[in-house]
Amino acid sequence: MVTTIGIVGLGLMGGSLARRALETGIDVIAWNHDDSPYRAARDAGITCTNSVRELALARPQLVVLCNALHAMPEVLRALAPVLDRGATTLTDIGSVKAVVRRQVHEAGLADCYVGAHPMAGNEHSGFTASDPRLYDDALWAVTVDGSTTYRRFLDVAQFITRQLGDRLIVLDDIAHDRAAATISHMPHVVSTAMINLLCAQDNRNIAAALAAGSWRDMTRVALTDPARTRAMIEEDRENVEVLLRDMAARLEDVADALHVADERRVAAFFTQGDPFRAYVRASPPRGSSRAAVDTVDAVGGAQPTMHRLTLNTQPSAHTQPSAHMQPSLNTEASAQVPSWQTQLATSAERGEQIIRFLDDRTVEVLTRAVREPA
């Protein structure tokens, strides 16, 4: 169990995590690039340091990088000479994972690193907006590669499940960044394109006046700091590009079908997403407690939706990867028994989420899957 945590960056996400950790009895030591949040942070019970170095020297069991993505190389350079890798496991909560792992490798900190990305947040920013409830019932993506040791994974995973009471899935960086592009990065561009389109129209005032619920929902993310959104998109540009072209083709396709009044094709368009509609209907209401999640699944139907996975925690053959090679989790030709990384990555692909550890190598998972389209 983590008893002391180091938080780098006391913005909305880092500040909320710090306050959540405090609530669960963990000591929190934190550094921020400026000391503007320190007074409020100290009032909340957080120990604030003058440097990243000072934070590292306190030897917290876990250091969580909650700083802006652009500051990552600098923070890692400051940590590298002083971080006690025996005592401390390093993680981060960045919204893109491949680039962070590369920077961690470059700083020579790969051996104590596990990536993480909590699915939490809101449109506000800064420590003043922080809220320990922000992490309630959050799902975390935990990113590993073939060289990640099980002990490091366990440090992060048990902090998430036991101490925060959250859920997690395990992915490689590529799968994470591709999925994040689908559900966040690409949608941010689409939302932004919508407000651009409105502004470009002669009838912009009429359109803005008529805008109601659907427009408000679909453009909310375009209203948040466009510079931050742009940085996020540029970090994941290859995935975003592919998805934008995919979306453009889908919209052109509907336009073509409307042009020729092909009702059959229009109708088909409106049913393609039925598997996702069914997935949402089967999900527990937002903000429901863990108990409610369990109950929904208990009454969910004939198929068992909770089961156990026993993990193969033997180190794999790939324990010394080169700094820039990220062995895919799914192509371990040499292994007879899949590694824990592969077991958990395929579990995530099946729609399973880790709810809790029953012992150090047995996890309980909940299944919440989108059926294959017809």
Place this chain on the structure above:
Amino acid sequence: MVTTIGIVGLGLMGGSLARRALETGIDVIAWNHDDSPYRAARDAGITCTNSVRELALARPQLVVLCNALHAMPEVLRALAPVLDRGATTLTDIGSVKAVVRRQVHEAGLADCYVGAHPMAGNEHSGFTASDPRLYDDALWAVTVDGSTTYRRFLDVAQFITRQLGDRLIVLDDIAHDRAAATISHMPHVVSTAMINLLCAQDNRNIAAALAAGSWRDMTRVALTDPARTRAMIEEDRENVEVLLRDMAARLEDVADALHVADERRVAAFFTQGDPFRAYVRASPPRGSSRAAVDTVDAVGGAQPTMHRLTLNTQPSAHTQPSAHMQPSLNTEASAQVPSWQTQLATSAERGEQIIRFLDDRTVEVLTRAVREPA
């Protein structure tokens, strides 16, 4: 002032309007295509009829068609032989206006018709979900053509402003349907394309697991009855087609800029919508009262944001249009002084909303404009 209103269709919108009217002391007589909501409606104080004919024969000052769009021709055919045009003004709340006016013309009811579309609603449906608060602070689009008499307009507009306490803008059908396509119909297609894209991916379970706020907001409208959405899009297919191609081009453009890592072009994309961001920042918070709206504007800045318009209520030269001709409100070559229709349509283009009538031909308007993009 309206003392008796007839409501055709007791779904979410019609039911909510009926209950709102009752609250303000108006007698409500209603018909629904089946009598399933009648028990609850009668308990609420609504007089329910066995036929559209019976409703018309009660001679309410206002009949509001709140039925489904596909039922419009049948309802109009039932009304035509019995509606007392001297006693009753006819309006509707359909989300597309050109097609409804055409159907009204075909039924021979154009002389007593004014179109309307309240910007209100939620994801629920049916009388059981109805709520008089649904119309709180709503903006209504009121649609007229060159043949609409000022008296008919006044019947609808004063009901909206004086009796419901809502705001309105005046448009022709073409301007309405184009703007509605921008802020509602096209976004519904975009949202649907996003869930289709997710379902088509191999990593659909991972993407669905990671989905958080931005995805939830942007796909909410894709989850509501896709058949209803499809009907709405098909009724406005020409405008939607143009906008979908516009959106597709914008997305391809960003994809191209990301492909060549053209940071300048990506940056420009993220600032194009700044006029809309400024517009939202200057708007009163959602759900704020009329008093709050007035206050925000009173403190809004140097420019006066409330002013008066005196309307030219003389009938224009075009009082006998043919059934299928809709004279544009902005091209009255013969008129020396713009007609009230033209005055109000250009007022809407400037971002003005009618707050109240000061007398029968003077309106007070509030300006809420999106500045022209740089």
